[in-house]
Amino acid sequence: MRQLLAFSLLIALGGRVGGFDNSSDAETYVLRLLGQDVGTARYEANFDADSLRTRSLVSFRLRQGDQVTELELRGELVSETASFLPRRYHLVMQANGEEQATIRVAMRADSAVASVRAAGLGEHTLRIPLERNTFLLDNNFCLDHYQLLLWHFHRSGCDSSRYPFLVPQILLRTPQVFHLTLRKGGMDTLSLSGEPKVSCRKIEATSDAGPSMQFWVRETDGLLLRWTVPAQFAEALHDTSQRSRESLRELDLHRVLQRLIDRLYIRTYADLGDWRRLEYLRLQAKLDILAFGEPTRDTPWQGFQGECRFSEGRATYDGIFTIRMLTAPPAGRWPRPEEQRELGRWLKAEPMTPIDQEEIVSLADSLRRSCTSALEALRSVCGWIHANIRYEITGSDALTCLRTRRGDCGPQSYLAIALLRAMGIPARIAGGLLYVGGRFGQHNWIEAWLSPETGWIPADPTTGEVDTFSAAHITLWQGWAGALHPEAGDARLEVLEFRKASGRE
Secondary structure, three states, rough: HHHHHHOOOOOOOOOOOOOOOOOOOEEEEEEOOOEEEEEEEEEEEEEEOOOOEEEEEEEEEEOOOOOOOOOOEEEEEEEEEOOOOEEEEEEEEEOOEEEEEEEEEEEEEOOOEEEEEEOEEEEEEEEEEEOOOOEEEEOOOOOOOHHHHHHHHHHHHHOEEEEEOOOHHHHOOOOEEEEEEEEEEEEEEEEEOOOOOOEEEEEEEEEEEEEEEEEEEEEOOOOEEEEEEHHOEEEEEEOOOOOHHHHHOOOHHHEEEEEEEEHHEOOOOOOOOOHEEEEEEEEEEEEEOOOOOOOEEEEEEOOEEEEEEEEEEEEEEEEEEEOOOOEOOOOOOOOOOOHHHHHHHOOOOOOOEEOOOHHHHHHHHHHOOOOHHHHHHHEEEEHHHHHHHHOOOOOOOOHHHHHEEEEOOHHHHHHHHHHHHHHHEEEEEEEEEEOOOOOOEEEEEEEEEOOOOOOOEEEEEOOOEEEEEEOOOEEEEEOOOOOOOOOOOOOEEEEEEEEEEEEHH
């Protein structure tokens, strides 16, 4: 469920140029994924001289195997009437009538305070510095926020504008301001269900927080009629037919996730065989990633020659990677107190790694009990995760991964980080690409700091690699979680040379 809500599905509120025609307006949209009608979004607006209040309701069904979940997202946004800048936001997510998550955001000119409560994560409060005129644009189906932004753009008369914004649902992972650029396109004609043909303006949107989007707005008043995110097979259409929920299909979550995951692989024509035995790899790369921190070029086991550009949350690589298998050096002790203080950033509890939770502390104590060094503890943690956590795409945090015994590479890495930090061993997320079965796929792992002599040592709890870290891993980020850009259609990797542990090939 959390993976689905990470989509940039941006459905909007119906506005009117110069203000709303009356004190209450409502619009309805049909939501599509993979060409199927899977949900509805309805929102209404009420305004007075000082504030504009919008309320939204999104409903759709999720199917995971034989289990069907009725999901509702209820949002309320209060904005300034004159500027349409957000001031307060409240979102409640319910599954089968039970509350799963609540988000509250209070925004001022220079900062925002967000409170996030979610099942299994507890409650967290964050303060985020803002840029001038920052909008709030959540990333699920109930985002009436986008119409306000589109209306603001429509009224400005500009051909292109750049807007800072926050994304509430990813604040726990990336508490920062992103940027969205809107550009006017050409005129078009739309014929929607239950509505006559209408002349509209196409608007292109690019962002450093996700894939490109397209909006079609009515030329006369800026009302949003259609929205698409091609990279995520998502679409919303303005609808006045008042179709019933029974006419909508259940959303097969596994099918959607699989289509999205297929975009996170880059095929290569070289057969590298058993990737675990790969001790040397040299390859030509052209890559494009979403970067929430400084991208990685060189490590003790990897070198890069070429051009790496980093700007506004996007990094591009064009050059040659040379990677060697790393063998973990002996580490006969634990990090000392002064070393822990120096690396305190990588020892604290975070939303995805709640090291103060009883289950995390108990398991960490149990795994550490027979270990005589940090390296033995790293082996114990990664070995336990590899043996006990079933690989399944969930996108969850460390505690949920532990409780359910399920998780993909991200949750398994967060669990390893939480356990190591609970033991007093600095640990951080890392990742990039991993070769498996004829293609390189997006992957996350961890790095642990064992001693000044060893420095940061990579390990992969998902694959069970600790003492050796194969050259099949291309490291693109360290200390933050990145992702392949979903629209990097020209990404390529050409293997120039490789060698396995048993000899040259």
